[in-house]
Amino acid sequence: MATILVVDDELGIRGLLSEILSDEGHTVELAENAAEARAARERIRPDLVLLDIWMPDVDGITLLKEWSGAGLLTMPVVMMSGHGTIDTAVEATKHGAMAFLEKPITLQKLLRAVDQGLTRNAPKPPAPPVVASWSRVEGGYAAVGLPASTPHAVTLGGHAMHHGFNGPAPEQLFQLDRPLREARDAFEKSYFEFHLAKENGSMTRVAEKTGLERTHLYRKLKQLGVDIARNKRGI
Numbered sequence: 001m002a003t004i005l006v007v008d009d010e011l012g013i014r015g016l017l018s019e020i021l022s023d024e025g026h027t028v029e030l031a032e033n034a035a036e037a038r039a040a041r042e043r044i045r046p047d048l049v050l051l052d053i054w055m056p057d058v059d060g061i062t063l064l065k066e067w068s069g070a071g072l073l074t075m076p077v078v079m080m081s082g083h084g085t086i087d088t089a090v091e092a093t094k095h096g097a098m099a100f101l102e103k104p105i106t107l108q109k110l111l112r113a114v115d116q117g118l119t120r121n122a123p124k125p126p127a128p129p130v131v132a133s134w135s136r137v138e139g140g141y142a143a144v145g146l147p148a149s150t151p152h153a154v155t156l157g158g159h160a161m162h163h164g165f166n167g168p169a170p171e172q173l174f175q176l177d178r179p180l181r182e183a184r185d186a187f188e189k190s191y192f193e194f195h196l197a198k199e200n201g202s203m204t205r206v207a208e209k210t211g212l213e214r215t216h217l218y219r220k221l222k223q224l225g226v227d228i229a230r231n232k233r234g235i
Helices: 010-023 032-044 061-069 086-094 105-119 180-198 203-210 215-226 228-233
Strands: 003-007 027-031 049-051 077-081 099-102 131-138 140-147
Touching: 003 010, 003 140, 010 027, 010 105, 027 032, 027 077, 032 049, 032 061, 049 061, 061 077, 061 086, 077 086, 077 105, 086 099, 086 140, 099 105, 180 203, 180 215
Parallel strands: 003 027, 003 049, 049 077, 077 099
Antiparallel strands: 131 140
16 A cells, blocks of 8 residues: 555545545545645655645645656656646646546545556566577477576576477577577577477478478588487487
8 A cells, every 4th residue: 555645725625535545545644735745745755645736825736846846756646626727737747747636526536546646656677588488289399488587597508308299399498688690590409409309310301391401401400500410319
């Protein structure tokens, strides 16, 4: 749950919003003017602010501009007003407000705005690098993607070949966070070694399976550094 600062000069509005948000499990702090709002923002660092536009000392738009100009708009702000206009809403959005609620505020609109603000402000973990591995499927093996714990958790090394359903499967993960040519060569080497082992080193059958002419296939295997003799022995 979140800490939400409610800034409104009307006691009844502060009480109602506090009751609703507390029932939703949030911690609610209240301020009735800009001075109290400044102090509360510094003291509690709220996750979201509900800020009234029309207040007796400093209005909400002015306070929003102040926070924005000082680099203090580190939380989503939802503006509230019973006398707002489209121009007011546009100005508030221009200065960093994420939403504008017109009073009287319905429960549904309030909770939706709060949920959207908290979701937008939630930190997003960095996406893990994606690597590919071999997975058994009907008719053979296919490369599938899965996340790695770190960019260097998976490296390209030798192949451990074993025989099983529909032939051997290379027990290797492919790191994709590398130059395209290196990644492509690593995949092609594994691909041809797989087919050579599966066909017991028969170049004729591998040529048929891969759709390459034998001469082209020989050149490709040599270029990739594939040990043809090793695969003919079925190792």
